[in-house]
Amino acid sequence: MDELQAVRERGICLRIPLNQFETKTQHVTIVDGPGHRNFIKNMITDASQIDCVLLVVSAGLNGFKVDVSKDGQTREHALFMYTLGVKQMIVIVNKMDTTDPPFSQVRFNEIKSELLTYIEEIGYQPESIAFIPVSALYSDNMIDPSVNMSWYKGWTVERKEGSVTGKTLVEAIDAIIPPQHPSEKPLRLPIQDVYTISDTVTVAVGRIEAGILKTNMKITFTPSNLSTEVKSIEMYHERMDEALPGDNIGFGVQDVSARKLHRGFVCSDSNNDPAQEASSLIAQIIVLNHPGKISQGYTPTLDCHTAHIACKFAELISKIGLQTGNAIEDAPKFVKSGDCAIVKLIPTKPMCVEKFADYPSLGRFIVRDMRQTVAVGIIKDVEKRTPNRTLDNYISCSSH
Secondary structure (H helix, E strand, O other): OOOHHHHHHHOOOOOOOEEEEEOOOOEEEEEOOOOOHHHHHHHHHHHOOOOEEEEEEEOOHHHHHHHOOOOOHHHHHHHHHHHOOOOEEEEEEEOHHHOOOOOOHHHHHHHHHHHHHHHHHHOOOHHHOEEEEOEOOOOEOOOEOOOOOOOOOOEEEEEOOEEEEEOOHHHHHHOOOOOOOOOOOOOEEEEEEEEEOOOOEEEEEEEOOEOOEEOOOEEEEEOOOEEEEEEEEEEOOEEEOEEOOOOEEEEEEEOOOHHHOOOOOEEEEOOOOOOOOEEEEEEEEEEOOOOOOEOOOOOOEEEEOOEEEEEEEEEEEEEEOOOOOOEEEEOOOOEOOOOEEEEEEEEOOOOOOOOOOOOHHHOEEEEEEOOEEEEEEEEEEEEEOOOOOOHHHHHHHHOO
Protein backbone atom coordinates (compact mmCIF):
# COMPACT_ATOMS: atom_id res chain seq x y z
CA MET A 1 0.00 0.00 0.00
CA ASP A 2 1.58 3.21 -1.26
CA GLU A 3 5.00 1.52 -1.25
CA LEU A 4 4.39 1.62 2.48
CA GLN A 5 7.86 1.52 3.95
CA ALA A 6 9.28 4.21 1.66
CA VAL A 7 6.25 6.44 2.16
CA ARG A 8 6.37 5.98 5.92
CA GLU A 9 10.02 6.99 6.02
CA ARG A 10 9.50 10.09 3.89
CA GLY A 11 6.23 11.04 5.55
CA ILE A 12 4.63 12.19 2.33
CA CYS A 13 2.75 10.87 -0.68
CA LEU A 14 3.30 12.92 -3.82
CA ARG A 15 0.90 11.23 -6.22
CA ILE A 16 -2.85 11.35 -6.49
CA PRO A 17 -3.64 8.07 -8.26
CA LEU A 18 -7.05 6.62 -8.92
CA ASN A 19 -6.92 2.98 -7.84
CA GLN A 20 -9.84 0.61 -8.34
CA PHE A 21 -10.73 -2.59 -6.54
CA GLU A 22 -13.85 -4.61 -5.81
CA THR A 23 -15.27 -5.79 -2.50
CA LYS A 24 -18.25 -8.08 -1.94
CA THR A 25 -20.70 -5.26 -2.62
CA GLN A 26 -18.79 -2.27 -3.99
CA HIS A 27 -16.71 -1.22 -6.98
CA VAL A 28 -14.34 1.20 -5.25
CA THR A 29 -12.17 3.98 -6.62
CA ILE A 30 -9.57 5.21 -4.12
CA VAL A 31 -8.35 8.77 -4.61
CA ASP A 32 -5.05 9.00 -2.75
CA GLY A 33 -4.80 12.66 -1.78
CA PRO A 34 -1.40 13.92 -0.57
CA GLY A 35 -1.39 15.13 3.00
CA HIS A 36 1.15 17.93 2.90
CA ARG A 37 0.02 21.54 2.66
CA ASN A 38 1.69 22.24 -0.70
CA PHE A 39 -0.67 19.75 -2.34
CA ILE A 40 -3.95 20.96 -0.83
CA LYS A 41 -5.19 22.38 -4.15
CA ASN A 42 -5.03 18.95 -5.76
CA MET A 43 -6.73 17.37 -2.77
CA ILE A 44 -9.61 19.85 -3.05
CA THR A 45 -9.98 19.00 -6.74
CA ASP A 46 -10.26 15.32 -5.93
CA ALA A 47 -12.71 15.95 -3.09
CA SER A 48 -15.33 16.89 -5.65
CA GLN A 49 -15.27 13.27 -6.90
CA ILE A 50 -15.55 11.58 -3.50
CA ASP A 51 -18.54 9.80 -1.93
CA CYS A 52 -16.90 8.84 1.38
CA VAL A 53 -13.74 10.17 2.99
CA LEU A 54 -11.20 7.81 4.52
CA LEU A 55 -9.52 10.08 7.06
CA VAL A 56 -6.14 8.54 7.89
CA VAL A 57 -4.29 9.69 11.01
CA SER A 58 -1.08 8.43 12.52
CA ALA A 59 -1.16 6.70 15.89
CA GLY A 60 2.40 7.89 16.48
CA LEU A 61 2.56 10.61 19.14
CA ASN A 62 4.41 13.23 17.11
CA GLY A 63 2.55 12.62 13.87
CA PHE A 64 -0.85 12.87 15.51
CA LYS A 65 0.02 16.09 17.34
CA VAL A 66 0.98 17.71 14.05
CA ASP A 67 -2.10 16.38 12.27
CA VAL A 68 -4.62 17.74 14.78
CA SER A 69 -2.88 21.02 15.60
CA LYS A 70 -4.68 24.27 14.72
CA ASP A 71 -2.89 24.37 11.38
CA GLY A 72 -2.71 20.60 10.92
CA GLN A 73 -3.76 18.70 7.83
CA THR A 74 -6.29 16.41 9.50
CA ARG A 75 -8.40 19.32 10.70
CA GLU A 76 -8.22 21.06 7.33
CA HIS A 77 -9.01 17.92 5.33
CA ALA A 78 -12.05 17.06 7.45
CA LEU A 79 -13.39 20.60 7.06
CA PHE A 80 -12.79 20.52 3.28
CA MET A 81 -14.64 17.27 2.88
CA TYR A 82 -17.68 18.34 4.87
CA THR A 83 -17.87 21.67 3.03
CA LEU A 84 -17.63 19.89 -0.31
CA GLY A 85 -20.57 17.71 0.67
CA VAL A 86 -18.82 14.46 1.58
CA LYS A 87 -20.98 13.44 4.54
CA GLN A 88 -19.80 9.82 4.93
CA MET A 89 -16.53 9.26 6.77
CA ILE A 90 -14.36 6.38 7.96
CA VAL A 91 -11.52 7.25 10.35
CA ILE A 92 -8.45 5.03 10.03
CA VAL A 93 -5.97 5.21 12.91
CA ASN A 94 -2.88 3.85 11.16
CA LYS A 95 0.58 2.81 12.39
CA MET A 96 -0.81 1.14 15.49
CA ASP A 97 2.34 -1.00 15.46
CA THR A 98 4.37 2.12 16.41
CA THR A 99 2.53 2.98 19.65
CA ASP A 100 4.07 2.40 23.09
CA PRO A 101 3.33 -0.37 23.79
CA PRO A 102 2.56 -1.56 20.25
CA PHE A 103 -1.14 -1.83 19.36
CA SER A 104 -2.14 0.20 22.42
CA GLN A 105 -5.86 0.37 23.22
CA VAL A 106 -5.28 3.43 25.41
CA ARG A 107 -3.61 5.30 22.56
CA PHE A 108 -6.42 4.46 20.15
CA ASN A 109 -9.07 5.67 22.61
CA GLU A 110 -7.17 8.93 23.17
CA ILE A 111 -7.06 9.63 19.44
CA LYS A 112 -10.69 8.66 18.93
CA SER A 113 -11.85 10.94 21.73
CA GLU A 114 -9.92 13.96 20.44
CA LEU A 115 -11.00 13.48 16.84
CA LEU A 116 -14.65 13.00 17.75
CA THR A 117 -14.76 16.42 19.39
CA TYR A 118 -13.47 18.22 16.32
CA ILE A 119 -15.41 16.16 13.79
CA GLU A 120 -18.66 16.90 15.64
CA GLU A 121 -17.85 20.63 15.64
CA ILE A 122 -17.52 20.54 11.85
CA GLY A 123 -20.95 19.00 11.44
CA TYR A 124 -20.40 15.25 11.11
CA GLN A 125 -22.60 12.92 13.17
CA PRO A 126 -20.25 10.91 15.47
CA GLU A 127 -22.54 7.88 15.52
CA SER A 128 -22.31 7.63 11.72
CA ILE A 129 -18.50 7.28 11.67
CA ALA A 130 -16.49 4.06 11.94
CA PHE A 131 -13.18 4.39 13.84
CA ILE A 132 -10.78 1.57 12.95
CA PRO A 133 -7.30 0.93 14.42
CA VAL A 134 -5.03 -0.52 11.74
CA SER A 135 -1.47 -1.26 10.82
CA ALA A 136 -1.44 -1.07 7.04
CA LEU A 137 2.16 -2.25 7.02
CA TYR A 138 1.17 -5.55 8.68
CA SER A 139 -2.43 -5.68 7.36
CA ASP A 140 -3.99 -5.53 10.83
CA ASN A 141 -7.75 -4.89 10.60
CA MET A 142 -7.49 -4.18 6.90
CA ILE A 143 -9.20 -7.31 5.51
CA ASP A 144 -9.18 -9.67 8.50
CA PRO A 145 -9.56 -8.87 12.21
CA SER A 146 -6.22 -8.26 13.91
CA VAL A 147 -4.80 -10.83 16.32
CA ASN A 148 -2.66 -8.01 17.76
CA MET A 149 -5.71 -5.93 18.77
CA SER A 150 -8.08 -8.47 20.29
CA TRP A 151 -9.31 -5.67 22.57
CA TYR A 152 -10.97 -3.98 19.57
CA LYS A 153 -14.59 -5.13 19.50
CA GLY A 154 -15.39 -3.45 16.19
CA TRP A 155 -17.30 -0.44 14.94
CA THR A 156 -20.99 0.39 14.78
CA VAL A 157 -22.45 2.95 12.39
CA GLU A 158 -25.91 4.35 13.11
CA ARG A 159 -27.89 6.08 10.36
CA LYS A 160 -31.47 6.46 9.16
CA GLU A 161 -31.13 3.39 6.92
CA GLY A 162 -30.31 1.32 10.02
CA SER A 163 -27.23 0.27 11.99
CA VAL A 164 -24.23 -1.58 10.56
CA THR A 165 -21.43 -3.33 12.47
CA GLY A 166 -18.05 -4.71 11.54
CA LYS A 167 -14.39 -4.96 12.53
CA THR A 168 -12.29 -4.33 9.44
CA LEU A 169 -11.69 -1.53 6.96
CA VAL A 170 -13.05 -3.57 4.05
CA GLU A 171 -16.27 -4.19 5.97
CA ALA A 172 -16.59 -0.44 6.59
CA ILE A 173 -16.08 0.26 2.89
CA ASP A 174 -18.79 -2.29 2.08
CA ALA A 175 -21.12 -0.35 4.38
CA ILE A 176 -20.75 2.91 2.42
CA ILE A 177 -24.07 4.05 0.97
CA PRO A 178 -23.70 5.06 -2.69
CA PRO A 179 -25.09 8.60 -2.97
CA GLN A 180 -28.01 9.45 -5.20
CA HIS A 181 -27.01 11.63 -8.15
CA PRO A 182 -29.66 13.34 -10.30
CA SER A 183 -29.72 11.71 -13.73
CA GLU A 184 -32.83 13.64 -14.80
CA LYS A 185 -31.06 17.01 -14.57
CA PRO A 186 -29.11 18.56 -17.46
CA LEU A 187 -25.57 17.23 -17.83
CA ARG A 188 -22.83 18.76 -15.67
CA LEU A 189 -19.37 17.17 -15.83
CA PRO A 190 -16.43 19.14 -14.34
CA ILE A 191 -13.18 18.34 -16.14
CA GLN A 192 -10.34 16.99 -14.02
CA ASP A 193 -7.68 16.20 -16.63
CA VAL A 194 -7.19 16.31 -20.39
CA TYR A 195 -5.01 14.01 -22.50
CA THR A 196 -3.95 13.96 -26.15
CA ILE A 197 -4.42 10.49 -27.66
CA SER A 198 -3.62 11.33 -31.29
CA ASP A 199 -3.55 14.28 -33.66
CA THR A 200 -7.34 14.20 -33.89
CA VAL A 201 -8.50 12.64 -30.61
CA THR A 202 -8.49 14.26 -27.17
CA VAL A 203 -9.70 12.55 -23.99
CA ALA A 204 -11.20 14.49 -21.08
CA VAL A 205 -11.53 12.94 -17.62
CA GLY A 206 -13.97 13.78 -14.85
CA ARG A 207 -16.97 12.70 -12.80
CA ILE A 208 -20.54 13.25 -13.89
CA GLU A 209 -22.28 15.32 -11.22
CA ALA A 210 -25.68 15.46 -12.92
CA GLY A 211 -27.31 14.23 -16.11
CA ILE A 212 -26.24 11.54 -18.57
CA LEU A 213 -23.39 11.56 -21.10
CA LYS A 214 -23.95 9.56 -24.30
CA THR A 215 -21.85 8.78 -27.35
CA ASN A 216 -22.61 11.05 -30.33
CA MET A 217 -24.03 13.69 -27.97
CA LYS A 218 -23.22 17.28 -28.88
CA ILE A 219 -21.51 18.85 -25.89
CA THR A 220 -20.27 22.26 -24.84
CA PHE A 221 -17.22 23.03 -22.72
CA THR A 222 -17.67 26.10 -20.53
CA PRO A 223 -16.25 28.74 -20.10
CA SER A 224 -14.40 28.35 -23.42
CA ASN A 225 -17.78 27.91 -25.15
CA LEU A 226 -16.29 25.17 -27.31
CA SER A 227 -18.62 22.52 -28.76
CA THR A 228 -18.02 19.08 -30.26
CA GLU A 229 -19.39 15.52 -30.18
CA VAL A 230 -18.67 12.65 -27.84
CA LYS A 231 -16.92 9.91 -29.82
CA SER A 232 -16.31 7.39 -27.05
CA ILE A 233 -16.82 6.84 -23.32
CA GLU A 234 -14.70 4.62 -21.09
CA MET A 235 -14.87 3.67 -17.41
CA TYR A 236 -12.52 1.25 -15.67
CA HIS A 237 -10.95 0.49 -19.08
CA GLU A 238 -14.29 -0.62 -20.52
CA ARG A 239 -16.14 1.07 -23.38
CA MET A 240 -19.72 2.16 -22.74
CA ASP A 241 -22.48 3.94 -24.66
CA GLU A 242 -23.58 6.17 -21.80
CA ALA A 243 -22.39 7.25 -18.37
CA LEU A 244 -24.49 8.17 -15.34
CA PRO A 245 -24.12 10.55 -12.39
CA GLY A 246 -21.31 9.49 -10.07
CA ASP A 247 -19.34 7.75 -12.84
CA ASN A 248 -15.64 8.61 -13.10
CA ILE A 249 -15.05 8.47 -16.84
CA GLY A 250 -12.82 9.38 -19.73
CA PHE A 251 -14.51 10.48 -22.95
CA GLY A 252 -13.02 11.08 -26.36
CA VAL A 253 -13.72 14.07 -28.60
CA GLN A 254 -12.41 14.71 -32.10
CA ASP A 255 -10.86 17.80 -33.65
CA VAL A 256 -10.56 19.63 -30.34
CA SER A 257 -7.03 20.42 -29.25
CA ALA A 258 -6.13 19.50 -25.68
CA ARG A 259 -4.65 22.99 -25.43
CA LYS A 260 -8.20 24.36 -25.63
CA LEU A 261 -9.47 22.28 -22.69
CA HIS A 262 -8.45 22.72 -19.07
CA ARG A 263 -9.20 21.39 -15.62
CA GLY A 264 -12.06 23.42 -14.19
CA PHE A 265 -14.05 23.51 -17.43
CA VAL A 266 -17.57 22.06 -17.28
CA CYS A 267 -18.97 19.77 -19.98
CA SER A 268 -22.72 19.98 -20.65
CA ASP A 269 -25.31 18.97 -23.25
CA SER A 270 -25.40 21.62 -26.00
CA ASN A 271 -29.11 20.97 -26.53
CA ASN A 272 -30.29 20.86 -22.92
CA ASP A 273 -29.56 23.92 -20.77
CA PRO A 274 -25.81 24.10 -21.47
CA ALA A 275 -23.64 25.57 -18.72
CA GLN A 276 -22.66 29.22 -19.02
CA GLU A 277 -19.75 31.33 -17.86
CA ALA A 278 -20.31 33.21 -14.60
CA SER A 279 -19.75 36.97 -14.74
CA SER A 280 -20.44 37.31 -11.00
CA LEU A 281 -21.91 35.33 -8.15
CA ILE A 282 -23.70 35.98 -4.88
CA ALA A 283 -22.42 33.72 -2.11
CA GLN A 284 -22.87 33.03 1.57
CA ILE A 285 -19.52 32.60 3.29
CA ILE A 286 -18.21 31.78 6.74
CA VAL A 287 -14.81 33.33 7.47
CA LEU A 288 -12.75 30.70 9.26
CA ASN A 289 -9.19 31.87 9.45
CA HIS A 290 -8.05 35.31 8.31
CA PRO A 291 -5.41 37.26 10.28
CA GLY A 292 -7.05 40.64 9.60
CA LYS A 293 -10.15 42.12 8.04
CA ILE A 294 -11.63 41.23 4.66
CA SER A 295 -12.94 44.24 2.79
CA GLN A 296 -14.11 45.14 -0.71
CA GLY A 297 -11.41 44.44 -3.31
CA TYR A 298 -9.92 41.42 -1.53
CA THR A 299 -8.94 38.86 -4.20
CA PRO A 300 -8.20 35.35 -2.90
CA THR A 301 -8.52 32.04 -4.77
CA LEU A 302 -11.77 30.08 -5.03
CA ASP A 303 -11.66 26.30 -5.32
CA CYS A 304 -15.04 25.20 -6.68
CA HIS A 305 -15.48 21.67 -8.11
CA THR A 306 -12.26 21.29 -10.20
CA ALA A 307 -11.83 25.03 -10.86
CA HIS A 308 -9.12 27.09 -9.18
CA ILE A 309 -9.69 30.78 -9.97
CA ALA A 310 -8.93 34.08 -8.20
CA CYS A 311 -12.13 36.01 -7.42
CA LYS A 312 -12.54 39.59 -6.22
CA PHE A 313 -14.81 40.51 -3.33
CA ALA A 314 -16.71 43.16 -5.28
CA GLU A 315 -19.28 43.89 -2.58
CA LEU A 316 -19.95 42.98 1.04
CA ILE A 317 -23.75 42.87 0.90
CA SER A 318 -24.58 41.98 4.50
CA LYS A 319 -23.35 40.29 7.63
CA ILE A 320 -25.75 37.57 8.76
CA GLY A 321 -26.36 35.46 11.84
CA LEU A 322 -24.69 32.08 11.63
CA GLN A 323 -27.65 30.25 13.17
CA THR A 324 -30.57 32.32 11.84
CA GLY A 325 -29.28 33.41 8.43
CA ASN A 326 -30.90 36.80 9.02
CA ALA A 327 -29.08 40.04 8.19
CA ILE A 328 -27.57 41.74 11.23
CA GLU A 329 -25.63 44.45 9.37
CA ASP A 330 -26.08 45.78 5.84
CA ALA A 331 -23.07 46.77 3.71
CA PRO A 332 -20.44 46.13 6.39
CA LYS A 333 -17.06 47.77 5.90
CA PHE A 334 -15.31 44.48 6.58
CA VAL A 335 -15.77 40.90 7.79
CA LYS A 336 -13.38 38.93 9.99
CA SER A 337 -12.83 35.43 11.33
CA GLY A 338 -16.04 34.01 12.75
CA ASP A 339 -18.32 36.19 10.63
CA CYS A 340 -20.95 34.89 8.23
CA ALA A 341 -21.75 37.15 5.28
CA ILE A 342 -23.46 37.51 1.92
CA VAL A 343 -20.96 38.77 -0.67
CA LYS A 344 -20.70 39.45 -4.39
CA LEU A 345 -17.71 37.82 -6.08
CA ILE A 346 -16.32 38.49 -9.55
CA PRO A 347 -13.96 35.91 -11.13
CA THR A 348 -10.73 37.38 -12.51
CA LYS A 349 -10.68 34.74 -15.26
CA PRO A 350 -13.48 32.87 -17.08
CA MET A 351 -15.17 30.45 -14.68
CA CYS A 352 -18.19 28.12 -14.69
CA VAL A 353 -20.11 27.56 -11.45
CA GLU A 354 -23.76 26.94 -10.55
CA LYS A 355 -26.17 27.76 -7.75
CA PHE A 356 -25.84 25.39 -4.81
CA ALA A 357 -29.60 24.79 -4.88
CA ASP A 358 -29.40 23.58 -8.50
CA TYR A 359 -26.10 21.66 -8.52
CA PRO A 360 -24.64 21.32 -4.98
CA SER A 361 -21.23 20.02 -6.08
CA LEU A 362 -20.79 22.98 -8.45
CA GLY A 363 -22.11 25.48 -5.92
CA ARG A 364 -19.94 24.98 -2.86
CA PHE A 365 -16.44 26.39 -2.60
CA ILE A 366 -13.41 27.02 -0.45
CA VAL A 367 -11.61 30.37 -0.25
CA ARG A 368 -7.84 30.09 0.05
CA ASP A 369 -5.13 32.66 0.59
CA MET A 370 -1.70 32.64 2.19
CA ARG A 371 -1.62 28.85 1.73
CA GLN A 372 -4.50 28.31 4.12
CA THR A 373 -8.28 28.10 4.14
CA VAL A 374 -9.74 31.55 4.73
CA ALA A 375 -13.44 30.81 4.28
CA VAL A 376 -15.97 28.32 2.98
CA GLY A 377 -19.19 29.11 1.19
CA ILE A 378 -22.10 28.23 -1.03
CA ILE A 379 -23.32 30.03 -4.14
CA LYS A 380 -26.79 31.55 -3.77
CA ASP A 381 -27.07 33.05 -7.26
CA VAL A 382 -25.04 33.32 -10.48
CA GLU A 383 -25.11 36.06 -13.09
CA LYS A 384 -24.41 34.30 -16.37
CA ARG A 385 -22.37 35.86 -19.17
CA THR A 386 -23.97 35.72 -22.62
CA PRO A 387 -21.69 33.96 -25.16
CA ASN A 388 -20.29 36.41 -27.71
CA ARG A 389 -19.38 33.87 -30.37
CA THR A 390 -20.99 30.87 -32.00
CA LEU A 391 -19.79 27.47 -30.91
CA ASP A 392 -19.20 26.07 -34.37
CA ASN A 393 -17.22 29.14 -35.44
CA TYR A 394 -15.03 28.76 -32.37
CA ILE A 395 -14.05 25.21 -33.34
CA SER A 396 -13.59 26.17 -36.97
CA CYS A 397 -11.21 28.95 -36.05
CA SER A 398 -9.27 26.93 -33.49
CA SER A 399 -8.69 23.96 -35.76
CA HIS A 400 -6.61 25.79 -38.34
